Amino acid sequence: RLTQVRWSRYNPSFLEPEVNKEFYQKPWEALSEEEKEKLELRAVQPIKAAPPSVSSSVFSDPMISKFTNMMMKDGNKVLARSLMAQTLEAIKRKQLEKYHKAPEDEKETIECNPYVIFHQALKNCQPIIGLSSITRGGKTYQVPVPLKDNRKRFLAMKWLITECRENKNRRMLMPEKLSQELLQAFNNEGPIIKKKHVLHKMAEANRAYAHFRWW
Amino acid sequence: LRLTYSTTAVQRKNVGASGPEKYTEEFIKKQIEEFNLGKRHLANMMGEDPETFTQKDIDRAIAYLFPSGLFDKKARPMMKHPTEIFPEQRKIQWGEDGRPFHFLFYTGKQSYYSLMHETYEKLLNVEKYQDQLTAQDLPTQKEKSNLAGSRWLTKIELEEMLLEKLSDGDYSRFIQLLEKLAALPCGDIEEKYIQKFSKEVPVQLQKVVIEPLKYDERGVAFSTSTGSRKTARATAIVYDNGTGKITVNGIDVLHYFPVLQDREQLLFPFQFLDRVGKHDMVCTVSGGGRSAQAGAIRLASAKALRSFVTEKEVEFMRQAGLLTVDPRVKERKKPGQEGARRKFTWKKR
Numbered sequence: 001r002l003t004q005v006r007w008s009r010y011n012p013s014f015l016e017p018e019v020n021k022e023f024y025q026k027p028w029e030a031l032s033e034e035e036k037e038k039l040e041l042r043a044v045q046p047i048k049a050a051p052p053s054v055s056s057s058v059f060s061d062p063m064i065s066k067f068t069n070m071m072m073k074d075g076n077k078v079l080a081r082s083l084m085a086q087t088l089e090a091i092k093r094k095q096l097e098k099y100h101k102a103p104e105d106e107k108e109t110i111e112c113n114p115y116v117i118f119h120q121a122l123k124n125c126q127p128i129i130g131l132s133s134i135t136r137g138g139k140t141y142q143v144p145v146p147l148k149d150n151r152k153r154f155l156a157m158k159w160l161i162t163e164c165r166e167n168k169n170r171r172m173l174m175p176e177k178l179s180q181e182l183l184q185a186f187n188n189e190g191p192i193i194k195k196k197h198v199l200h201k202m203a204e205a206n207r208a209y210a211h212f213r214w215w
Numbered sequence: 216l217r218l219t220y221s222t223t224a225v226q227r228k229n230v231g232a233s234g235p236e237k238y239t240e241e242f243i244k245k246q247i248e249e250f251n252l253g254k255r256h257l258a259n260m261m262g263e264d265p266e267t268f269t270q271k272d273i274d275r276a277i278a279y280l281f282p283s284g285l286f287d288k289k290a291r292p293m294m295k296h297p298t299e300i301f302p303e304q305r306k307i308q309w310g311e312d313g314r315p316f317h318f319l320f321y322t323g324k325q326s327y328y329s330l331m332h333e334t335y336e337k338l339l340n341v342e343k344y345q346d347q348l349t350a351q352d353l354p355t356q357k358e359k360s361n362l363a364g365s366r367w368l369t370k371i372e373l374e375e376m377l378l379e380k381l382s383d384g385d386y387s388r389f390i391q392l393l394e395k396l397a398a399l400p401c402g403d404i405e406e407k408y409i410q411k412f413s414k415e416v417p418v419q420l421q422k423v424v425i426e427p428l429k430y431d432e433r434g435v436a437f438s439t440s441t442g443s444r445k446t447a448r449a450t451a452i453v454y455d456n457g458t459g460k461i462t463v464n465g466i467d468v469l470h471y472f473p474v475l476q477d478r479e480q481l482l483f484p485f486q487f488l489d490r491v492g493k494h495d496m497v498c499t500v501s502g503g504g505r506s507a508q509a510g511a512i513r514l515a516s517a518k519a520l521r522s523f524v525t526e527k528e529v530e531f532m533r534q535a536g537l538l539t540v541d542p543r544v545k546e547r548k549k550p551g552q553e554g555a556r557r558k559f560t561w562k563k564r
Contacts, residue, residue, distance in 0.1 A: 017534065057479060
């Protein structure tokens, strides 16, 4: 379509802002052809304003902000952010405890950085292939379909959040449960990894219908 | 497909393709004569020289003689050259015997298809030239044409050029062909043809004047500016040789913005330029909510920092989105709906 249904207050010629500082510190010669073209284009076109959740400091991470937004309820960003901070703190505490208890040779293998754990856990949770329902001749088949990166990330985050909201004891708070799930996912165990494997098995079982996909 | 829009071009209607011409040529000629005569009379009336009376002077004179309070500019009395008032329309396409002039008349969109044929012919020419060069083992060069500075004609502009209605699919096919032609290595031969369909985008978007630094009684350099976001309005005064203290409405920043996100936003411009502990800031802000006030102060401080920093860094700030006013505001509530987007509960009966 040439005309959009969803519209934004910006003119379509506005480009997304680039907040990362290193992008601007690269010298001119080190850039490849494509990057030079991109820079030239950016020099001429107007740029949108940076959103309030994004900043150039080392502490802001796009993945973490996305996860915080998904955890948010009724627009309460303050609460969601504090929960996220408490989760990362809980992960750090648990890992430090393990670190101090472990013998000398294992100390190097224990990962203490909560951001690294978060990213790795999300990556482990991402499914590779998904199912999509296609109706042929009255019957609906579940057809295995390759997923896009965005969709994989979204599914991993969604599974994490629903898992934490539903399967916890009455007394347990969200940060603790989340940190538990993240550490389990980091070690490739736990209910979310199981869910991912179940999805893969279903896709493998429905392999016969793969030819129904036309895209 | 990279489609670019311009606000004025999209709104215009294409009158040219609505049908064969309603005004004969002699009528248009008479109108032009009357216009020129009227221009001289008007110049006489206003006491100015009839020879050097431009269109702007005509507009001013008409606005003076016939003041109108109407809101729509197009509804006010105007005096323009007949070619601007009577739009160009297609002439009758067939002769006296009923036989059409153009060989593609019965396709329905004769000018569009003839244009496509012409463009494709140019493409084949370029390919032939390329083959000749490779046969003679000469290198096929390509000069980097400035893709950034030009855009293709919009659908409305193309329709006005061809005096025919086009569909979206037709338009996109044509643009695809043009891009293919422009992308070929030896496409420079047909440069003139391509330039007919491309327009210059105004390269420098409003050169903003950076104010020079002012010095206060203690000799410290400072700079002031304003920023806004949603309904919040802020003014910021950034002092040099500071310790990184920020005061908002007379209150320290830690007390005014208890949320970490807002303080991050305030520090964003300083952190981006690596000047975190070097400047002091005093701001006043009113209106809006917590996040809007933070955004307004961020914009104000970024604008104030422009005076302290080199031009290249100003460009970097602009590309990071620090210097653009955020146009997003609360969407209005529509009648028949509960909110801006939410509809009333659907009841079956």
